[in-house]
Amino acid sequence: MSSVQSPQSVRHIAIAGNPNCGKSTLFNALTxxxxxxxxYPGVTVERKVGRFHGSHGEPMALLDLPGSYSLQVRSPxxxxxxxxxxxxxxxxPRPEALIAVVDASNLERNLYLVAQLLDLQLxxxxxxxxxxVAEQNGxxxxxxxxxxxxxxxxxxxxxxxxxxxxxxxxxxxxxxxSAPAIRPPMPEAMENEALELARKLNVPEEVxxxxxxxxxxxxxxxxxxxxxxxPGTITETVAAQGRLREQGVEPLSTLIEARYAWIGDLCxxxxxxxGGENAALSVSDRLDRYLTxxxxxxAAFIGAxxxxxxxxxxVAQGPMDWIDAGIAASQDWVxxxxxxxxxxxxLSDGAIAGVGGVVMFLPxxxxxxxxLGLLEDSGYMAxxxxxxxxxxxxxxxxxxSFIPLLSSVACAIPGIMATRTIENEKDRLATIxxxxxxxxxxxxxxxxxxxxxxLPASSxxxxxxxxxxxxxxxxxxxxxxxxxxxxxxxxxETPMLLLELPxxxxxxxxxxxxxxxxxxxxxVRRAGxxxxxxxxxxxxxxxxxxxxxxxxxxxxxxxxxYAGRLGHLIExxxxxxxxxxxxxxxxxxxxxxxxxxxxxxGIVYNVEGEVDEDATPLQETMRKEVHADGTPVxxxxxxxxxxxxxxxxxQCISTVAIVRRETNSWRWPLFQIAYMTALAWAGAFIxxxxxxxxxxx
Amino acid sequence: xxxxxxxPSLETQPATRLSELAVGERGKVTGFDAASYDPGRLLxxxxxxxxxxxxxxxAPLGDPIDFKVRGYHLSLRRREATAxxxxxx
Numbered sequence: 001m002s003s004v005q006s007p008q009s010v011r012h013i014a015i016a017g018n019p020n021c022g023k024s025t026l027f028n029a030l031t032x033x034x035x036x037x038x039x040y041p042g043v044t045v046e047r048k049v050g051r052f053h054g055s056h057g058e059p060m061a062l063l064d065l066p067g068s069y070s071l072q073v074r075s076p077x078x079x080x081x082x083x084x085x086x087x088x089x090x091x092x093p094r095p096e097a098l099i100a101v102v103d104a105s106n107l108e109r110n111l112y113l114v115a116q117l118l119d120l121q122l123x124x125x126x127x128x129x130x131x132x133v134a135e136q137n138g139x140x141x142x143x144x145x146x147x148x149x150x151x152x153x154x155x156x157x158x159x160x161x162x163x164x165x166x167x168x169x170x171x172x173x174x175x176x177x178s179a180p181a182i183r184p185p186m187p188e189a190m191e192n193e194a195l196e197l198a199r200k201l202n203v204p205e206e207v208x209x210x211x212x213x214x215x216x217x218x219x220x221x222x223x224x225x226x227x228x229x230x231p232g233t234i235t236e237t238v239a240a241q242g243r244l245r246e247q248g249v250e251p252l253s254t255l256i257e258a259r260y261a262w263i264g265d266l267c268x269x270x271x272x273x274x275g276g277e278n279a280a281l282s283v284s285d286r287l288d289r290y291l292t293x294x295x296x297x298x299a300a301f302i303g304a305x306x307x308x309x310x311x312x313x314x315v316a317q318g319p320m321d322w323i324d325a326g327i328a329a330s331q332d333w334v335x336x337x338x339x340x341x342x343x344x345x346x347l348s349d350g351a352i353a354g355v356g357g358v359v360m361f362l363p364x365x366x367x368x369x370x371x372l373g374l375l376e377d378s379g380y381m382a383x384x385x386x387x388x389x390x391x392x393x394x395x396x397x398x399x400x401s402f403i404p405l406l407s408s409v410a411c412a413i414p415g416i417m418a419t420r421t422i423e424n425e426k427d428r429l430a431t432i433x434x435x436x437x438x439x440x441x442x443x444x445x446x447x448x449x450x451x452x453x454x455l456p457a458s459s460x461x462x463x464x465x466x467x468x469x470x471x472x473x474x475x476x477x478x479x480x481x482x483x484x485x486x487x488x489x490x491x492x493e494t495p496m497l498l499l500e501l502p503x504x505x506x507x508x509x510x511x512x513x514x515x516x517x518x519x520x521x522x523x524v525r526r527a528g529x530x531x532x533x534x535x536x537x538x539x540x541x542x543x544x545x546x547x548x549x550x551x552x553x554x555x556x557x558x559x560x561x562y563a564g565r566l567g568h569l570i571e572x573x574x575x576x577x578x579x580x581x582x583x584x585x586x587x588x589x590x591x592x593x594x595x596x597x598x599x600x601x602g603i604v605y606n607v608e609g610e611v612d613e614d615a616t617p618l619q620e621t622m623r624k625e626v627h628a629d630g631t632p633v634x635x636x637x638x639x640x641x642x643x644x645x646x647x648x649x650x651q652c653i654s655t656v657a658i659v660r661r662e663t664n665s666w667r668w669p670l671f672q673i674a675y676m677t678a679l680a681w682a683g684a685f686i687x688x689x690x691x692x693x694x695x696x697x
Numbered sequence: 698x699x700x701x702x703x704x705p706s707l708e709t710q711p712a713t714r715l716s717e718l719a720v721g722e723r724g725k726v727t728g729f730d731a732a733s734y735d736p737g738r739l740l741x742x743x744x745x746x747x748x749x750x751x752x753x754x755x756a757p758l759g760d761p762i763d764f765k766v767r768g769y770h771l772s773l774r775r776r777e778a779t780a781x782x783x784x785x786x
Binding site for chain 1: 736759
């Protein structure tokens with residue numbers, strides 16, 4: 001397959017490799033911010049395409065295939081990689097050339113995927129990445145020898161520093177880039193059966209052989225699933241497998257062992273370990289002595305997590321205040337500049353407020369993504385999963401679920417986007433479904449307000465104790481629901497841990513920042529549109545029908561609006577929780593964002609001036625608020641019940657939008673809203689009614 | 698080519714399981730207890746017959762265990778390591 005290309009056409013290149021081999025760093029180094037991220041149709045796998053220019057300036061499109069250990073599929077990610085490479089993915093053309101990225105300090109295992117890639121007979125270049133780490137660990141690789149053994153060009157690289165990029169582009173642009181000169185050896189019996197099977201397959205000729213090989217190595221379960229669609233092919237495959245077994249050749253294991261034998265041999269020839277097999281402990285090993293140590297490991301872990309939170313809560317505060325001021329300023333400008341009327345109000349109170357709602361999240365989200373990027377690229381993320389796996393697997397989750405859940409204590413949005421690293425689909429879904437239960441920072445204003453109403457004079461300790469109980473409730477519920485989901489809805493075999501602890505490395509700032517901006521952009525584009533639309537809707541509900549002068553004077557504007565009517569409408573359903581229709585309005589407004597509760601209640605109770613959770617006028621007003629019969633509305637039980645409601649309820653359209661994006665369907669976000677609303681109602685009910693039964697107020 | 702023996706021969710001695718390796722000890726993989734799960738993925742990750750595997754450390758909570766195989770670190774849960782047979786080196 002020669003690669004003559006016309007000057008104008010874009011060449012489609014794919015980049016493949018194991019997880020942790022620096023593939024993303026290389027992708028980012030080549031394409032910078034010229035990336036487009038979406039989803040493959042029908043699956044939750046992300047599709048990332050970027051553009052760059054070859055060394056003659058020719059345009060190239062680079063498809064970042066999900067990290068895989070093998071083309072023999074065990075996760076949706078690997079399925080996509082395989083499908084794209086075999087030209088089975090309908091909307092993605094089969095790549096014309098392949099960059100196979102390997103971690104030089106871990107060559108043997110990385111070459112396993114490469115052996116499978118060579119079978120595809122696509123023009124391939126090996127990016128021998130992280131040679132600096134390899135050299136530090138005393139590993140010397142004979143690059144020319146490796147190139148000869150594999151039959152493809154090999155480019156030594158340090159993607160995080162940009163070393164080797166020029167040579168890589170040159171190799172890609174070379175007209176002589178062609179299919180690999182070598183095919184990894186295979187037991188003869190298998191090769192014959194594969195060739196036979198290939199002839200009978202109904203696929204394009206250039207992929208027939210690799211397709212046949214993949215079929216021959218499938219287990220019975222996978223074959224049974226495929227048999228529904230393509231019984232003829234499967235019958236042939238099973239027959240071929242039978243013939244091989246008769247000759248004492250077990251298809252899957254024999255092939256894998258043959259490949260590793262080949263890899264082992266060639267590595268013995270081209271890889272030299274200074275200091276022999278048992279070379280001195282690498283830098284990573286020495287670091288791990290402390291970082292996974294019984295005491296020091298925990299200290300480091302807690303320290304790292306604490307640092308992350310401090311940054312989010314304190315460092316983000318400044319930018320958030322600026323954004324707040326900016327929003328207020330724009331709103332004022334619109335009010336002062338435009339003529340009075342619907343459009344002006346729509347713009348300032350609906351649209352700008354809505355946009356403000358989106359942008360307010362950005363400082364926290366960007367900071368979290370920055371930290372997550374550092375953790376992942378440095379290799380520490382894997383250690384966190386290693387430390388926490390015991391706890392996570394007790395509820396059926398994977399150690400990798402820990403950091404997404406922990407991040408959700410700041411904001412569920414980056415937490416949910418971080419679940420991308422969890423390979424098992426069911427584990428990933430379970431984590432996404434329970435992440436919003438981990439009391440996020442948006443709940444803090446609600447907690448503060450309710451605690452202040454409940455205990456105006458109490459010490460800070462009492463207040464802190466209540467707040468902490470709310471966090472604990474959220475966390476336990478999250479783990480409990482995860483356990484429940486894994487046992488029922490998302491039941492499946494618990495997959496093997498298979499966690500790799502990659503060598504520690506200095507993260508590439510450029511790559512971390514690129515990814516941070518990319519994720520932030522996804523949030524703004526995906527969630528932004530949904531939030532804006534809903535904010536405008538909520539504004540309309542609260543502003544229409546337009547109040548009469550009498551109503552406006554008495555502060556009844558909100559009460560008689562559609563939002564107010566909705567509040568009355570849902571009153572019967574929230575009365576068992578001890579709430580009235582005014583609280584109902586607060587709950588409705590909170591559907592968009594939790595912290596809206598505070599501002600909304602300020603409007604409902606017609607409190608003058610600037611209203612936030614520390615505003616004593618609001619607290620006073622709420623404490624004095626009574627029902628028609630004179631009993632107070634905000635009794636202790638109502639306050640606590642309301643807090644419990646907020647712990648358990650799904651009240652964030654941004655999160656809904658992100659869950660929709662990450663799961664690529666509306667089914668899961670809608671289910672999430674349903675189950676969490678039910679939980680919240682039940683929780684508040686138990687607190688209120690249960691408390692009353694016990695004689696409390 | 699010889700196929701992978703799913704179970705070691707029980708007439709000789711009780712087989713050592715990977716989970717029994719103490720930290721710092723090394724072993725050679727001799728087989729898998731296929732009844733527990735599908736060994737395919739382990740094979741692809743380089744834990745093949747005859748491969749050398751070393752127990753490097755145990756997580757502070759007792760599980761999982763970090764092993765070194767083919768030059769890289771692979772963590773397995775104790776119950777997963779129980780299904781891999783080895784010969785102590």
